Amino acid sequence: MKKTAFLVLIICILFSSKVFSQNLRLKIIGNNEVETKQIDSLNYLEVHNDYKSITSEVDSIQTLLYKTGYIENKMTGIIKKDDSTFAAKFHLKKKYKTIHIYYNSSIIDTPVLKLISEDVFDDYFSLPFSHVENSLNFINLKTSEKGNPFSKLKLSNIHIVENNLRADLIIDSNKQKRTIDNIIIKGYEKFPKSYLKHYLKIKENQAFNLNVIKEKTNLLNDLKFANQIKPPEVLFTKDSTTLYIYTEKAKSNSFDGFLGFGTNEETNKLEFDGFLNLNLTNNLNFGESFSLLYKSDENDQKTFRTNLTLPYLFKSPIGIDLGLQIFKKDSTFTIVNQSAKLHYQINSKHKIYSGITATTSNNLLSSSNLQNIADYNSNFFSFAYQYLKLQPNNLLFPVKSSVFLETSFGNREVTTTKEKQSLHSINAFKIINLNNKNSFYFSANGSHLISNTYLENELFRFGGINSIRGFEENSLFASLFGVLNTEYRYQLNNSIYIHSITDLAYFENKITNIKEKLFGYGFGFGILTKAGLFKFNYANGKIKNQAFKFSDSKIHLSLVANF
Known part of the structure; x- marks a missing residue:
């Protein structure tokens, strides 16, 4: 019996608050039926746990009535109707839909006011009363962007004139605007200062605007050699x-190589090909890059x-690109190409180029009947444009889209004969992300x-893993060519993906009067390892109207290592 009574006592202690608690109800009414309907449209909370919650809800409703234009409303009090019901009565009075706000045109720019009001005059502007709070916050934001981060704004002398609501706009801000006096880099202290001025476009004596600064420092993540650790x-x-900017140096060097093999149609033997590609970036803390x-x-x-x-040579917005390329075709000919270009980085995504390119080619055949191979020299003036958009959170595909357009005009000289020529090229790709796992690559x-x-x-020489897959490297010669690569990609996780291969190409050779359409089909996968990104491609290439042969298939292996 004692155990039973003790158990009942425990249950009562644990659940007494729920058993004996009573919900209180609130009813808010107006001075008439119309006012009551207006209050009901505010959807106030009717059921409460205690009296304190009721008074808080009544205060919230009165504040909301002020904001909607009932600035003269009065609450007569809260009356207890019975043990669980309370009633609050309001007299809303007149609703003011519009307010005329008078301002000082020397402090506030008229274009800013036109963004929030359709009626802007020399000394005042009109606003719907319900928009006042958001509009004042917007004006204060624009004022702080001009170098007044501590500015305060309020309406003063609110009064009624001829049934119209009027007020004076008062802005409390320092006469001396805030500018960035000093910039300190934390984490990666040797971060190249030229990138602050010309890439991020943040410099000393610039008007202080924290929101704009945060947007600009986010661009640090678009750099290959640096990342932002935390907001400024x-x-x-x-x-x-x-201003304190927090950044760290990132691994930006890469080593790329691939191995390809296939069967030679003439000798029926297995043949190998490959390449090595080294990229060094910002090793001298200058933002420079070198590739070989x-x-x-x-x-x-x-x-x-x-x-x-x-x-950014000599701390200017101008940079320089120098290039050297040597190509040798067995014992037939060599080509030496030298280029020098100036570039201007418009912003983090856009860059333009202009420069010169000189090419020298030598015929290595001492005696030849080939009339289409000869010693020549050519000089071109070139103009180029580059667009680059990154997705730094994706380790497998850090670049989302890229466009490089170049056009060149010049002359080719063979012995004493000069001939005008022009050269146009495009290299672009885009990744369309369907979701976190599925994407298309074009x-x-x-x-x-x-x-x-x-x-x-x-x-031009094309074909291979970086062109149309399923063909030997640089096995195709053309005076005009275009290649379209497509892949459907599926990410198994953050480090493994599989993909399809569908390549199309068209080329013309004016010397042999050949016009051909090419196709490449296959599949591949990529694995992100500790050593780098390993890629495997299996593709079969064929010419239009040519029979499909498994023996024409190519396997390409590559490894991109970052260090």
């Missing part, structure tokens, strides 16, 4: 403003290419050489 911070003193490529393929072709980019690249006559040793 500001130290305000009486007479100075110090060496390629050798089964067609006894060798390519050596090196490029050097120096951004790539388009091509070139067109316009000339009255053509030499074999000046034609």
Whole structure:
């Protein structure tokens, strides 16, 4: 019996608050039926746990009535109707739908007011009363963006004139605007200062605007060699403003290589080809980049290419790109290409180029009946545009879209004969993300050489893993070509993906009068390992109207290592 009574006592203690608690009800009415309907439209909370919650709800409703234009409303009190019901009565009086706000035109710019009001005059502007709070916050934001981060704004002298509501706009701000007096880099102290001024476009003596600064520092994540650790911070003193930017140095060097093999149709033997590609970025803390490529393929072709980019020379917005490329076709000919270009970084995504390119080619055949190979020299003036958009949170595909357009005009000289030529090229790709796992990849690249006559040793060479897959590296010669690469990609996780291969190409060779359509089909996968990104591609290439052969298939392996 004692145990039963003790158990009942425990249950009562634990659940007494729920058993004996009573919900209180609130009813708010107006001075008449119309006012009551207006109050009911506010959807106030009717059921409460205690009296304190009721008074808080009544205060909230009265504040809401003020904001909607019932600035003269009065609450007569809260009356207890019975043990669980309370009633509050309001007299709403007149609703003011519009307010005329008088301002000082020397402090507030008229274009700012026109963004929030359709009726702006020399000394006042009109607003719907329900928009007053949001509009004043907007004006205060625009004022702070002009270098007054501590500005305060309020309406004063609110009064009624001829049934119209009027008020004076008062702005309390320092006469001396805040500017960035000092910039301190934390984490990566050797971060190249030129990138602050020309890439992020943040510099000393600039009007202080924290929101704009946050947007600009987010661009640090678009750099290959640096990342933002956390949002910027500001130290305000009486007479100075110090901006702290937090960043870290990222791994930006890469080593890329691939191995390809296939069966030679003539010898029926297995042949190998491959290349090595080294990219070094910001090793001198200048933002510079250096690349070196060496390629050798089964067609006894060798390519050596090196490029050097120096951004923001002498702290100016102008940079320089220097390039050297040497190509050798077995014992037939060599081509040496040298280029020098100036570039201007418009912003984090857009860049323009202008420069010169000089090419020298030598015929290595001492005696030959080939009339289409000859020694020549050419000089071109070139103009180019680059667009680059990153998705830094994706380790497998850090670049979302890219466009590079270039056009060149110049002359080619063979012995004493000069001929005008023009060269146009495009290299672009885009990733369309359907969701976190599925995406489509589209790539388009091509070139067109316009000339009255053509030499074999000046034609474009394409084909292979970085062009149309399923064909030997640089096995196709063309005066005009275009390649479209498409892939459907499926990410199994953050480090593994599989994809399809569907490549289309068209090319023309003015020397042999060939016009062909090419197709490449296959599949592949990529694995992000500790050593880098390993890629495997299996593709079969064929010419239109040609029978499909498994023996024409190519396997391409590559590894991109970042360090």
